[in-house]
Amino acid sequence: MAKSDVKLLGAWTSPFAMRPRIALNIKSVDYEFQEEDWLVSKSELLLKSNPVHKKVPVLIHAGNPICESLIIVQYIDEVWSSGPSILPSDPYDRATARFWSAYIDDKWFPSMVAFLFAQEEDAKKAAIAQMEEGLVPLEEAFGKCSKGKAFFGGDRIGFLDIAFGCFLGWLRVIEKAGGIELLNETQTPSPLKWAERFSSDIAVKELLPDTDKLAEFRKKAQAKMTANN
Amino acid sequence: MGDEVKLFGSWASPFSRRVEIALKLKGVSYEFIQEDFSNKSPLLLKYNPVHKKVPVLLHNGKPIAESLVILEYIDETWKGNPIYPEDPYERAVARFWAKFIDEKCMPAAWKACTAEEEQEKAMEEACECLKTLEGALKDKKFFGGETVGLVDIVANTIGFWLKVIQEMMGVKLLTAEKFPVLFKWSEEYVGCPIIKRDLPPSDELMVHFRAILKRAK
Numbered sequence: 001m002a003k004s005d006v007k008l009l010g011a012w013t014s015p016f017a018m019r020p021r022i023a024l025n026i027k028s029v030d031y032e033f034q035e036e037d038w039l040v041s042k043s044e045l046l047l048k049s050n051p052v053h054k055k056v057p058v059l060i061h062a063g064n065p066i067c068e069s070l071i072i073v074q075y076i077d078e079v080w081s082s083g084p085s086i087l088p089s090d091p092y093d094r095a096t097a098r099f100w101s102a103y104i105d106d107k108w109f110p111s112m113v114a115f116l117f118a119q120e121e122d123a124k125k126a127a128i129a130q131m132e133e134g135l136v137p138l139e140e141a142f143g144k145c146s147k148g149k150a151f152f153g154g155d156r157i158g159f160l161d162i163a164f165g166c167f168l169g170w171l172r173v174i175e176k177a178g179g180i181e182l183l184n185e186t187q188t189p190s191p192l193k194w195a196e197r198f199s200s201d202i203a204v205k206e207l208l209p210d211t212d213k214l215a216e217f218r219k220k221a222q223a224k225m226t227a228n229n
Numbered sequence: 230m231g232d233e234v235k236l237f238g239s240w241a242s243p244f245s246r247r248v249e250i251a252l253k254l255k256g257v258s259y260e261f262i263q264e265d266f267s268n269k270s271p272l273l274l275k276y277n278p279v280h281k282k283v284p285v286l287l288h289n290g291k292p293i294a295e296s297l298v299i300l301e302y303i304d305e306t307w308k309g310n311p312i313y314p315e316d317p318y319e320r321a322v323a324r325f326w327a328k329f330i331d332e333k334c335m336p337a338a339w340k341a342c343t344a345e346e347e348q349e350k351a352m353e354e355a356c357e358c359l360k361t362l363e364g365a366l367k368d369k370k371f372f373g374g375e376t377v378g379l380v381d382i383v384a385n386t387i388g389f390w391l392k393v394i395q396e397m398m399g400v401k402l403l404t405a406e407k408f409p410v411l412f413k414w415s416e417e418y419v420g421c422p423i424i425k426r427d428l429p430p431s432d433e434l435m436v437h438f439r440a441i442l443k444r445a446k
Contacts, residue, residue: 066321078317091305092291098298
């Protein structure tokens with residue numbers, strides 16, 4: 001398939017945009033990447049391709065736009081079906097992967113946002129407590145999903161690895177800023193070890209942003225948003 | 230086949246009703262267990278410890294929670310009368326709208342109907358959502374085309390529950406004047422046999438909502 005047939009609108013700072021990139025890497029699909037500098041302005045193509053949410057990531061395949069990161073990942077898995085599978089083959093395992101991915105986005109991610117935008121110390125502490133608490137169920141989830149193997153997806157990274165692993169960059173920024181260990185030996189030993197393996201995976205390695213660069217970006221973003229308000 | 234299927238749900242919950250629509254569509258026999266929100270059963274808490282909510286589908290002893298996850302599971306497990314489109318792009322579009330309805334549309338609509346402060350702003354946002362959703366319908370009979378599909382099933386909140394709430398609260402949100410195409414869809418929708426049988430009686434639903442709103446105060 002020609003490279004120009006597959007285009008991804010994303011941003012190096014966006015964990016959501018990382019998800020389809022990992023998926024495309026797993027499938028060895030050549031694609032054109034367009035970096036959206038969303039702090040400055042959104043491109044016409046982005047606004048046209050995702051008029052409802054005006055957000056990255058957007059996959060444009062054979063002229064069709066697909067939006068929402070996990071929907072894009074499933075699309076990639078279904079279209080490039082000859083490559084390694086991203087979702088498990090068993091319907092119950094698929095449901096489990098989808099359940100935990102939804103949990104991460106709907107229940108855990110908001111606490112991460114709360115920390116990143118918190119101004120007062122109290123609010124920051126509360127957000128951290130929520131983040132820590134929210135990670136605890138992933139210890140058991142890892143056991144159930146991995147079935148003794150290296151990743152949530154088994155021998156290779158899969159849907160849930162991608163759904164959660166994309167947050168590791170920001171997780172590390174928060175850990176550094178807060179002087180804490182969100183993934184730790186006591187409560188989440190399995191995800192802690194998994195994080196190392198995930199980060200060094202060939203489909204992921206080059207996509208995880210440098211922690212210091214991301215922290216720099218965060219300062220810039222905070223300054224801009226405060227100025228806008 | 231020896232399938233054992235149980236559904237922990239509630240007559241008043243659109244999320245629970247979605248699963249019932251899907252199971253009936255597929256011709257799957259199931260045992261329904263009505264859950265009382267003020268007194269959740271130990272089994273519900275055991276099978277959905279993370280959210281402690283209905284619906285939970287139990288298939289041969291294995292629990293699945295979250296209505297959208299359950300719908301996809303049902304479609305993948307029982308092949309007849311497909312709910313999801315077959316084409317990957319169409320599937321992605323269907324998943325998109327299902328997510329939009331649950332995450333943006335219905336919450337905005339609920340807020341517009343029940344907000345005591347900033348009602349005008351809430352109304353504006355809800356109207357924007359409904360307009361967007363109406364755009365997805367275009368000139369089709371249903372979101373799924375000629376027949377009801379995933380998005381229609383998920384839109385039970387918009388097609389029925391919203392109408393009950395707005396009537397109860399005296400809010401004119403989804404009207405024929407404002408959203409002719411979406412309104413027309415909602416009329417067809419509630420008359421559709423596979424949907425109709427899983428719509429609770431409006432008056433009982435209103436009593437149920439009043440109790441919820443009272444408790445929230």
